Amino acid sequence: MAKRVSLMDYHGGNKKASTARVRVAVRLRPYMDKEEVNGKRLCVRGLDSQSLEIVNWRNQLETMHYQFDAFYGNDSTQREVYTGSVYPILSKLLIGQNASVFAYGPTGAGKTHTMQGSPGQPGIIPRAVRDLLQMARAASSTADDETWTYSITMSYVEIYQEKVMDLLEPKNKDLPIREDKDHNILIPGLTQKTINTFADFDEHFMLASQNRTVASTKLNDRSSRSHAVLLIKVQKNQQVVPYRQLTGKLYLIDLAGSEDNRRTGNQGIRLKESGAINSSLFTLSKVVDALNQGLPRIPYRDSKLTRLLQDSLGGSAHSVMITNIAPEEKYYFDTLTALNFAAKSKQIINKPFCQESTQVTVQPTMKRPRDDVEAPTASRQRKKSKTEDNEESPNSSANATQYKLNLASLDPAVVERLLKLDKILTEKSIKDAQLLSTPKRERMALLKKWEESQVEIERLKERQKELEQKAMVAESRLEKSDNSLSDCSVNESTFRAPLRGRNRITSTAKAKKIVRVLPLQGEHPGDMAGRQQSGPDLDHNRQQNAILEEGLPVIEKKKSKCTGSENELGWEVNIRTDLLQTSREKILNLLNAGSVKELKSLQKIGDKKAKLIVGWREVNGPFKSVEDLSSLDGMSVKLVSSFIKANIMTMVAS
Numbered sequence: 001m002a003k004r005v006s007l008m009d010y011h012g013g014n015k016k017a018s019t020a021r022v023r024v025a026v027r028l029r030p031y032m033d034k035e036e037v038n039g040k041r042l043c044v045r046g047l048d049s050q051s052l053e054i055v056n057w058r059n060q061l062e063t064m065h066y067q068f069d070a071f072y073g074n075d076s077t078q079r080e081v082y083t084g085s086v087y088p089i090l091s092k093l094l095i096g097q098n099a100s101v102f103a104y105g106p107t108g109a110g111k112t113h114t115m116q117g118s119p120g121q122p123g124i125i126p127r128a129v130r131d132l133l134q135m136a137r138a139a140s141s142t143a144d145d146e147t148w149t150y151s152i153t154m155s156y157v158e159i160y161q162e163k164v165m166d167l168l169e170p171k172n173k174d175l176p177i178r179e180d181k182d183h184n185i186l187i188p189g190l191t192q193k194t195i196n197t198f199a200d201f202d203e204h205f206m207l208a209s210q211n212r213t214v215a216s217t218k219l220n221d222r223s224s225r226s227h228a229v230l231l232i233k234v235q236k237n238q239q240v241v242p243y244r245q246l247t248g249k250l251y252l253i254d255l256a257g258s259e260d261n262r263r264t265g266n267q268g269i270r271l272k273e274s275g276a277i278n279s280s281l282f283t284l285s286k287v288v289d290a291l292n293q294g295l296p297r298i299p300y301r302d303s304k305l306t307r308l309l310q311d312s313l314g315g316s317a318h319s320v321m322i323t324n325i326a327p328e329e330k331y332y333f334d335t336l337t338a339l340n341f342a343a344k345s346k347q348i349i350n351k352p353f354c355q356e357s358t359q360v361t362v363q364p365t366m367k368r369p370r371d372d373v374e375a376p377t378a379s380r381q382r383k384k385s386k387t388e389d390n391e392e393s394p395n396s397s398a399n400a401t402q403y404k405l406n407l408a409s410l411d412p413a414v415v416e417r418l419l420k421l422d423k424i425l426t427e428k429s430i431k432d433a434q435l436l437s438t439p440k441r442e443r444m445a446l447l448k449k450w451e452e453s454q455v456e457i458e459r460l461k462e463r464q465k466e467l468e469q470k471a472m473v474a475e476s477r478l479e480k481s482d483n484s485l486s487d488c489s490v491n492e493s494t495f496r497a498p499l500r501g502r503n504r505i506t507s508t509a510k511a512k513k514i515v516r517v518l519p520l521q522g523e524h525p526g527d528m529a530g531r532q533q534s535g536p537d538l539d540h541n542r543q544q545n546a547i548l549e550e551g552l553p554v555i556e557k558k559k560s561k562c563t564g565s566e567n568e569l570g571w572e573v574n575i576r577t578d579l580l581q582t583s584r585e586k587i588l589n590l591l592n593a594g595s596v597k598e599l600k601s602l603q604k605i606g607d608k609k610a611k612l613i614v615g616w617r618e619v620n621g622p623f624k625s626v627e628d629l630s631s632l633d634g635m636s637v638k639l640v641s642s643f644i645k646a647n648i649m650t651m652v653a654s
């Protein structure tokens with residue numbers, strides 16, 4: 001489950017939670033008025049790196065003075081703006097915090113130039129993406145960070161006439177904006193592209209930018225008719241238990257400019273667009289006012305723009321607002337309005353959080369968490385091919401590989417089981433059946449069932465130990481009684497060998513059957529007749545003779561010498577080949593057609609293994625041989641061979 005970790009908690013401090021004021025910078029664009037009706041009259045004068053004044057040429061007494069976090073004059077470069085106001089917040093993304101940079105100001109004042117720039121003068125967006133990619137690459141290769149991998153994705157939307165349009169997938173029109181229970185703002189269904197290199201970003205961004213709505217107005221040849229929001233998501237995944245996941249989101253926003261339609265000359269559709277732009281900017285202003293006044297209700301929901309900026313204004317992001325202004329006298333009122341808005345915005349206090357969750361990333365080569373072995377390295381992850389998905393959507397299919405489940409508190413073995421089961425299900429495209437993405441209640445029920453089966457397994461293990469001990473006692477008793485039989489040493493060693501050492505059969509029931517049947521199979525009944533026997537030995541041999549007389553030719557007479565030891569397969573040699581074959585066939589048939597209940601009738605197959613067999617069958621088709629069982633999870637070759645032995649012994653003896 002995702003959780004918000006305050007900066008205080010994140011750094012382990014115990015003071016008040018950290019806060020961050022919205023940083024406000026003002027950028028003045030160069031003088032560009034070609035008409036110069038009144039000569040070159042500037043209404044803005046820069047004073048120093050933080051302050052400026054605005055002059056009203058009609059009444060110079062009205063000159064206003066403003067101070068901001070930064071003031072960039074008309075000769076400032078793209079690099080200065082970026083390094084001074086944006087670069088410092090990028091590192092926050094890598095620790096799971098959100099940040100946003102938005103350009104605000106009148107139409108034609110230089111917002112798009114500042115955010116996007118041109119190939120010769122790249123703006124904030126390309127610079128920030130390039131640096132983030134570099135920072136993530138550097139971080140994942142440092143010694144401290146080697147257990148983390150980073151993935152960076154981009155989404156790009158425009159808010160055009162109160163509709164959220166997906167610029168990466170233009171057919172996605174009018175997407176909804178939602179808020180999750182942790183107050184994260186989401187756009188379900190929004191396209192998200194993985195960017196591994198700057199070239200990836202450039203390709204997607206260039207194409208998407210062509211989908212943006214721009215048009216010529218009297219004040220700007222290429223005026224943005226919409227608010228454009230680029231979302232860069234940096235996800236940091238821990239590759240070892242407890243698989244923490246930090247997600248930082250960077251919003252880079254190029255707002256449409258406020259427009260005075262007496263001067264833009266807007267008509268028809270342009271006028272309608274202008275109405276929507278001004279209305280959302282008005283709501284933005286109301287939001288800032290409400291925040292500054294500490295009102296209980298902040299009207300975020302009154303426009304799509306403010307809903308999307310909810311996190312950036314009064315929320316959890318580190319926010320930078322760049323107010324673009326124009327110097328020409330004709331912009332005086334627009335500039336004054338923009339500066340007043342900027343001045344009140346700088347009073348807004350945000351409360352940054354670290355977005356942290358514990359996650360499971362299903363990776364094919366992931367090893368057993370129990371062994372504390374790392375999943376694929378960062379470089380392997382980076383090599384993953386570019387993907388297209390809709391991860392913004394909580395229900396999206398792409399989320400199939402990323403689940404939020406508190407695994408930290410689970411036994412690593414449980415995690416491993418869940419991962420493997422989930423992988424099988426995902427591979428088989430069993431929709432909605434993915435264990436980790438199932439609703440919480442079902443997940444809990446499954447986990448409970450799993451816990452119960454663990455208890456059952458423990459109980460069975462205990463029981464098996466007890467039985468083994470009993471079998472050993474019975475065996476040593478038998479050895480004593482065997483020693484009293486004088487002349488059967490060769491056959492004894494041949495037939496009794498399966499009960500000894502490594503090949504000892506660990507079930508009392510099986511031991512009994514073999515003990516009673518096997519020794520006499522090698523002897524001719526007549527050989528026993530003349531022996532002097534008494535007490536239990538006599539009864540024992542009578543019993544054996546009786547079995548033999550009933551004609552149970554279980555064992556082929558073995559002519560080999562007594563070597564005193566047998567290899568792992570030696571026991572098979574002692575069983576008649578046709579019986580061996582039939583038993584194997586019976587087992588194979590059961591494995592391929594048996595129900596869980598029937599499978600459980602096999603030796604060494606409990607409920608858990610029976611279910612695994614059924615599952616394996618469904619996924620891989622029928623078992624070709626009994627030995628195929630070793631491809632089952634938890635069935636080593638050794639285990640399979642002891643399974644075969646136990647079952648064949650049971651079948652031939654029954």
Ligand SMILES: Nc1ncnc2c1ncn2[C@@H]1O[C@H](COP(=O)(O)OP(=O)(O)OP(=O)(O)O)[C@@H](O)[C@H]1O
Pocket residue numbers: 028029030032105106107108109110111112113114220222223224225255256257258324
């Ligand atoms: N700092 C600058 N240096 C050089 N040219 C600039 C600068 N700022 C803006 N310009 C130029 O001014 C013109 C208008 O800028 P831009 O389109 O960025 O304005 P805008 O604020 O985004 O306008 P709108 O809100 O209408 O979209 C463009 O031709 C742009 O290249």
